[in-house]
Amino acid sequence: MAARIAWHNLKTxxxxxxxxxxxxxxxxxxxxxxxxxxVGPYFVPLDRTTKLDEIYAPISWQHxxxxxxxxRDVLSHVVHGGRDVLTVAFLAGAISTIIAxxxxxxxxxxxxxxxxxxxxxxDVILTIPQFPLLIVLAGLLRFNSPILLAFILGxxxxxxxxxxxxxxxLSLRExxxxxxxxxxxxxxxxxxxxxxxxxxxxxxxxxLIFAMTAAVYAQVGLVFLGLVPLSGSNWGVMLQxxxxxxxIFYPKALPYILGPVMAxxxxxxxxxxxxxxxxxxxxxxLRTGV
Amino acid sequence: MATTxxxxxxxxxxxxxSMGGLLKKAVRNYVLRRFIVxxxxxxxxxxxxxxxxxxMPTNPVExxxxxxxxxxxxxxxxxxxxxAALLSIDLDAPLSQQYIxxxxxxxxxxxxxxxxxxxxxxxxxxxxxxxxxLFSVGVSLLVSFALGMLLGMWSxxxxxxxxxxxxxxxxxxxxxxxxxxxxxxxxxxxxxxxxLLPITQMRGSMSPGMTPGFTFExxxxxxxxAALPISTYILTTxxxxxxxxxxxxxxxxxxxxxxxxxxxxxxxxxIMTGYVGRNASLPLFTSxxxxxxxxxGGSTLIEFIFVYQGIGQLLxxxxxxxxxxxxxxxxxxxxxxxxxxxxxxxxxxxxxxxRVRVAGGQ
Numbered sequence: 001m002a003a004r005i006a007w008h009n010l011k012t013x014x015x016x017x018x019x020x021x022x023x024x025x026x027x028x029x030x031x032x033x034x035x036x037x038x039v040g041p042y043f044v045p046l047d048r049t050t051k052l053d054e055i056y057a058p059i060s061w062q063h064x065x066x067x068x069x070x071x072r073d074v075l076s077h078v079v080h081g082g083r084d085v086l087t088v089a090f091l092a093g094a095i096s097t098i099i100a101x102x103x104x105x106x107x108x109x110x111x112x113x114x115x116x117x118x119x120x121x122x123d124v125i126l127t128i129p130q131f132p133l134l135i136v137l138a139g140l141l142r143f144n145s146p147i148l149l150a151f152i153l154g155x156x157x158x159x160x161x162x163x164x165x166x167x168x169x170l171s172l173r174e175x176x177x178x179x180x181x182x183x184x185x186x187x188x189x190x191x192x193x194x195x196x197x198x199x200x201x202x203x204x205x206x207x208l209i210f211a212m213t214a215a216v217y218a219q220v221g222l223v224f225l226g227l228v229p230l231s232g233s234n235w236g237v238m239l240q241x242x243x244x245x246x247x248i249f250y251p252k253a254l255p256y257i258l259g260p261v262m263a264x265x266x267x268x269x270x271x272x273x274x275x276x277x278x279x280x281x282x283x284x285x286l287r288t289g290v
Numbered sequence: 291m292a293t294t295x296x297x298x299x300x301x302x303x304x305x306x307x308s309m310g311g312l313l314k315k316a317v318r319n320y321v322l323r324r325f326i327v328x329x330x331x332x333x334x335x336x337x338x339x340x341x342x343x344x345x346m347p348t349n350p351v352e353x354x355x356x357x358x359x360x361x362x363x364x365x366x367x368x369x370x371x372x373x374a375a376l377l378s379i380d381l382d383a384p385l386s387q388q389y390i391x392x393x394x395x396x397x398x399x400x401x402x403x404x405x406x407x408x409x410x411x412x413x414x415x416x417x418x419x420x421x422x423x424l425f426s427v428g429v430s431l432l433v434s435f436a437l438g439m440l441l442g443m444w445s446x447x448x449x450x451x452x453x454x455x456x457x458x459x460x461x462x463x464x465x466x467x468x469x470x471x472x473x474x475x476x477x478x479x480x481x482x483x484x485x486l487l488p489i490t491q492m493r494g495s496m497s498p499g500m501t502p503g504f505t506f507e508x509x510x511x512x513x514x515x516a517a518l519p520i521s522t523y524i525l526t527t528x529x530x531x532x533x534x535x536x537x538x539x540x541x542x543x544x545x546x547x548x549x550x551x552x553x554x555x556x557x558x559x560x561i562m563t564g565y566v567g568r569n570a571s572l573p574l575f576t577s578x579x580x581x582x583x584x585x586x587g588g589s590t591l592i593e594f595i596f597v598y599q600g601i602g603q604l605l606x607x608x609x610x611x612x613x614x615x616x617x618x619x620x621x622x623x624x625x626x627x628x629x630x631x632x633x634x635x636x637x638x639x640x641x642x643x644x645r646v647r648v649a650g651g652q
Contacts, residue, residue: 123331124334127331128335128339128621129624131590131591132590132602132620132621135590135609136342136343136605136609136621139609139610139612216468217468221470224470224591225590225591225594225606227609248474248477248478248482249481249482249489250482251482251483257478261471261475265471268467268468269466269467
């Protein structure tokens with residue numbers, strides 16, 4: 001329902017979004033980061049030229065975020081460095097949410113051996129500590145494409161969400177409106193997609209965002225450790241270079257370090273804050289006086 | 291809820307002898323069942339990681355052989371023999387045979403020997419690195435949990451006040467920033483920009499020449515070296531505990547038994563500790579037990595940043611040198627800790643919350 005309103009009436013959506021102030025600010029920042037990373041590169045050229053006389057230049061009009069270890073403009077690298085991080089985050093989040101929905105609802109609706117099989121698998125994946133496993137996989141597989149990285153992150157992070165979805169489907173399954181749909185013989189596909197999922201929309205949207213923050217944490221962490229050989233400009237690569245080139249220990253390099261650190265931290269923060277607005281938008285029961 | 295429990299409990303004394311014995315058996319079976327499931331899980335994870343690690347494209351022996359050929363100009367056969375002798379593994383043995391061999395040694399508590407640090411048992415390496423991780427993460431977990439509970443309750447009691455807004459906002463900010471960014475900023479700000487701390491001296495887990503023991507010098511020294519990792523862990527986890535405790539306390543404050551306790555004229559302090567605090571902290575204790583399992587595994591990035599000699603460092607080193615037995619051993623320890631912690635959480639919950647306790651189990 002809410003989704004249909006959203007498409008047809010942008011005004012209502014905006015009003016709902018802006019109702020929670022903190023959430024709205026978070027939402028605006030998420031949009032800002034998407035524009036910065038996907039549209040920004042067309043306006044800000046990537047600075048690749050080494051300028052030995054401008055190493056670690058302070059903040060100025062010419063270099064709003066200073067320069068790095070070889071005199072390149074930090075701002076241009078921050079603008080160009082978001083695309084991969086955001087893509088991996090969104091892909092990994094989407095993959096893990098889709099698998100979780102499929103596994104969770106199949107588990108709840110079919111039951112029996114399928115249920116215990118899927119939940120057993122989820123249990124085993126949950127038992128293996130995620131980040132150490134990722135480190136081992138990264139060490140052995142050499143994730144050289146962001147897409148592969150996103151797939152692995154998504155494949156490893158669905159279990160806890162699928163458990164929650166299974167529990168929700170089990171409870172929703174017994175509600176009157178689902179009984180009614182079943183009595184009308186509307187089919188399992190219709191029941192899952194039209195009756196059960198819309199009732200979980202707020203939960204799914206919030207879970208997607210939290211899966212995205214987890215993916216940002218994991219991918220930047222792996223890149224920072226030097227285990228993911230991603231090259232080019234990427235916030236994680238910037239951090240890793242700041243570490244290996246010793247910029248961390250160079251007092252004048254503060255603006256250079258702050259560039260990627262603030263970008264990642266602000267993006268994570270705005271995602272988390274945006275969930276507050278999403279919760280209200282999808283869940284009419286939380287809305288007050290709209 | 292209360293009445294059903296009372297009803298369920300009253301008939302018990304009638305046939306106590308036979309009923310009690312039977313129920314005890316059932317409980318014991320329940321515990322036994324949980325242990326069997328946990329054991330199977332450990333087995334599955336060991337098997338999975340064993341084959342996962344060995345079926346991956348890059349093989350440590352090949353890496354080593356290549357090193358020998360390119361660096362020392364050995365012939366392929368020579369290098370192969372030398373590698374086999376040095377790494378003490380049978381290269382041509384089929385995987386299944388290697389697996390059986392590994393499991394045989396594992397049953398005897400032997401995790402094998404390191405490939406690269408010649409002849410060093412993995413057990414000894416883990417025994418050397420693990421205590422530092424347990425110490426640094428354990429201390430921070432306890433401090434962060436205790437402080438978070440206090441802050442959360444304080445916030446819940448003063449909700450919508452300025453203090454509550456400050457605490458809640460700071461909590462959500464710090465819990466959403468990745469812990470390694472906080473670690474990097476601590477190094478950059480405290481060590482490099484403001485020069486408040488001697489960052490390079492604080493590296494490692496203790497100063498060279500320090501003898502372990504219950505002396506003031508030693509304890510001061512290990513806290514000096516662990517100070518930055520501990521601060522990072524606390525800063526990034528305390529927010530989560532605070533927020534969880536706050537929402538749990540608010541939910542508990544609305545319960546009927548709190549109203550009844552107030553109506554009975556109990557003192558505010560008694561209600562806060564015995565009624566609200568005790569019930570609100572229940573779900574947090576389960577999370578605490580689960581976090582204990584992640585103590586062992588969740589520290590790689592922080593230990594890397596502060597050059598702290600814990601299990602995370604060891605894992606990283608073993609990956610760069612492709613030291614499979616060490617990797618496998620660390621994995622086993624981490625998984626074991628997680629599974630044990632989950633079991634602990636389950637039993638702890640039933641001990642703390644009489645409603646979950648299996649009827650007649652006490």
